[in-house]
Amino acid sequence: MTRTYIKNAGEKIGEEILINGWVDVRRDQGKMVFFDFRDMTGAVQGVVLPGSDAMETAKEAREEFVISVRGKVNERPEKNKQKGKLNGDIELEILSLDILNPAVTPPFNTRGDTREINEDVRLKYRYLDLRSPRMQKNMRGRDAVISFFRKHMHENGFVEIETPIMMKGTPEGSREYVVPSRLHKGQFYVLPQSPQQFKQLLMVSGFEKYFQIARCMRDEDQRGDRQPEFTQLDYEMSFVNREDVLLYTEDMFIKLVKTLYPGKKISETPFPRLTYEESIKKYGTDKPDLRKDKNNGDELAFAWIVDFPMFEKTGNDEIQAAHHPFCAVKPEDRKKFMEGKDIFSIRADSYDLVLNGYELSSGSIRIHDRSEQKQVFELLGISEEEQIKKFGHLLEAFTYGAPPHGGFAPGIDRIVMILENEPNIREVIAFPKTGEGRDLMAGAPSEISEKQLKELGISINTKK
Numbered sequence: 001m002t003r004t005y006i007k008n009a010g011e012k013i014g015e016e017i018l019i020n021g022w023v024d025v026r027r028d029q030g031k032m033v034f035f036d037f038r039d040m041t042g043a044v045q046g047v048v049l050p051g052s053d054a055m056e057t058a059k060e061a062r063e064e065f066v067i068s069v070r071g072k073v074n075e076r077p078e079k080n081k082q083k084g085k086l087n088g089d090i091e092l093e094i095l096s097l098d099i100l101n102p103a104v105t106p107p108f109n110t111r112g113d114t115r116e117i118n119e120d121v122r123l124k125y126r127y128l129d130l131r132s133p134r135m136q137k138n139m140r141g142r143d144a145v146i147s148f149f150r151k152h153m154h155e156n157g158f159v160e161i162e163t164p165i166m167m168k169g170t171p172e173g174s175r176e177y178v179v180p181s182r183l184h185k186g187q188f189y190v191l192p193q194s195p196q197q198f199k200q201l202l203m204v205s206g207f208e209k210y211f212q213i214a215r216c217m218r219d220e221d222q223r224g225d226r227q228p229e230f231t232q233l234d235y236e237m238s239f240v241n242r243e244d245v246l247l248y249t250e251d252m253f254i255k256l257v258k259t260l261y262p263g264k265k266i267s268e269t270p271f272p273r274l275t276y277e278e279s280i281k282k283y284g285t286d287k288p289d290l291r292k293d294k295n296n297g298d299e300l301a302f303a304w305i306v307d308f309p310m311f312e313k314t315g316n317d318e319i320q321a322a323h324h325p326f327c328a329v330k331p332e333d334r335k336k337f338m339e340g341k342d343i344f345s346i347r348a349d350s351y352d353l354v355l356n357g358y359e360l361s362s363g364s365i366r367i368h369d370r371s372e373q374k375q376v377f378e379l380l381g382i383s384e385e386e387q388i389k390k391f392g393h394l395l396e397a398f399t400y401g402a403p404p405h406g407g408f409a410p411g412i413d414r415i416v417m418i419l420e421n422e423p424n425i426r427e428v429i430a431f432p433k434t435g436e437g438r439d440l441m442a443g444a445p446s447e448i449s450e451k452q453l454k455e456l457g458i459s460i461n462t463k464k
């Protein structure tokens, strides 16, 4: 007999069906045993009647056992119908019940809202936590958001291209995770902070519209809501100006909300725009929460913040790129920039999208001219030799017909977090790390064997 998914059981009244899944609830009433069974599509009630062949296994089965059930779909008597609930008007008369795999009692109740459980315990048993209805909903919500983006990108002529995970660094303001090379002892790959350089190089290659659901890794001191790895909808377009990127992005977000979260209300369209300077002056932050009611999770106050400074001072008085060194400067500030004058007043042709007080993304129009890119590196105090060593490929690529281009990279974890009304991004990531960057389930990071270290030519001299 072929399997029937539980959500379709109601279409088979009077028929015998086979379902596979888990015991969700079991109520033993002595002569009769009641069950709720669940699979990925929903739940259904079943009953083992007195004298049934299934009684023996029904007595053995416990919650979370994996089962295969053959049963007859009966309509419930009118008074027992639960209106508006999936399978609320049917019941499965269980004819046989096979236990495919028993289960020990889980360390916490996965049938309720697990946010009340200690998070370390949830993370240690994440695969069980993910059974809970809220986490199932979050993961499916995330899938829907990613599918929406992918479809929207394709419909607009973007091509999805994977870029390397093992690469040479892109400086984007964070420390990089380092991967030792066994074949080239003493040499290292790094993990991408973002596909920034690759997506720009793909513009030189003539793809014109690229996107990727990109995993990014940043070795930052963990605070609050950060994760060492996170996901961006990364995209880049050729022959565009800032207005083109903003309008494309804005339209996509409005459609996303309308399609997947129609219960939510966008406060203002077109999204309000503020310069960085205005935002700081008016709200004291570059990610203002513009909701009328700051506690209303169903209100979505998107805003654009534009014209960020191109350069900023670090704590030790050095100059760094405020976003990254590949941003173009605003045409009005180009003269100052090329002359290297008054550099902290130079504005980048950049933009951030903020939502309810969170930064969803930064982006910019990029430099596509070799001498401008060199000028940024020079102002950042990067020597000619370093420039060639670190960015020679990019500088060279710009001499082979690089089109004007710009892009953006909204953070998917944050978007889903806000849309699913969750308080932090761990709730919308299947297997997140703790605030200290640990995987409590498998135990990463962990030491590696002496043999591996030797093969890699690495010796450890500081142990915590």
Ligand code: ASP
Residues within 6 Å of the ligand: 172, 193, 194, 195, 196, 235, 362, 363, 364, 407, 408, 409
């Ligand atoms: N690569 C940038 C980031 O990760 C985004 C962009 O400029 O497109 O912030």
